[in-house]
Amino acid sequence: MGVPARRGIDAREVTAPLCRLEDLAEGKSRGFDPLGEGRDTMFVIRRGGRLYAWRNHCPHYDRARMAWKKDEFLDPTGSRIMCFAHGALFEIDSGECTLGPCLGQHLTAVPVEIRDGQVWVTGVYEPGLRR
Numbered sequence: 001m002g003v004p005a006r007r008g009i010d011a012r013e014v015t016a017p018l019c020r021l022e023d024l025a026e027g028k029s030r031g032f033d034p035l036g037e038g039r040d041t042m043f044v045i046r047r048g049g050r051l052y053a054w055r056n057h058c059p060h061y062d063r064a065r066m067a068w069k070k071d072e073f074l075d076p077t078g079s080r081i082m083c084f085a086h087g088a089l090f091e092i093d094s095g096e097c098t099l100g101p102c103l104g105q106h107l108t109a110v111p112v113e114i115r116d117g118q119v120w121v122t123g124v125y126e127p128g129l130r131r
C-alpha cells in the first residue's frame with residue numbers, strides 16, 4: 001500500500017533531477033516543483049558545501065507560502081530560513097524554528113543526493129497541499 005494521493009497527483013519517485021549542483025549558488029536558496037504541481041513544494045539551500053532540502057510547508061500554518069518571492073527562503077542575513085507569512089525563523093541545518101509562532105517545531109526534510117553532478121530527490125515524494 002502506497003502513500004495516499006492528494007489532488008489527483010500521486011506520490012511517486014521523482015524521475016528527473018532537480019538541477020545541476022553547479023546551478024545552486026553557495027549561501028542561496030532555490031525552490032523546486034518536483035511533481036509539476038505549478039508551485040514550489042520544496043526548496044534547497046547550499047551552504048558550506050552541503051545541501052539542505054526542506055518542504056515548503058511552515059509548521060505554523062502549512063498553507064502559507066514561505067518565500068517572499070521566487071527562490072527567496074532566507075532571512076536578509078542569509079543565516080536562517082524565514083517564513084515570510086509571519087516571520088518565523090528556522091535553522092538551515094536542523095529545520096528547527098528558533099523564533100516565531102512555531103517555536104521548537106521543525107520543517108520537514110526532503111532527502112536529496114548528488115549523482116553525476118545532478119541533484120536528485122531520493123525516495124517517494126508526496127504532492128504539496130492544496131492552496
Ligand code: FES
Pocket residue numbers: 058059060061062064083084085086087088100101102
Ligand atoms: S505560516 Fe509560517 S510563520 Fe506563520
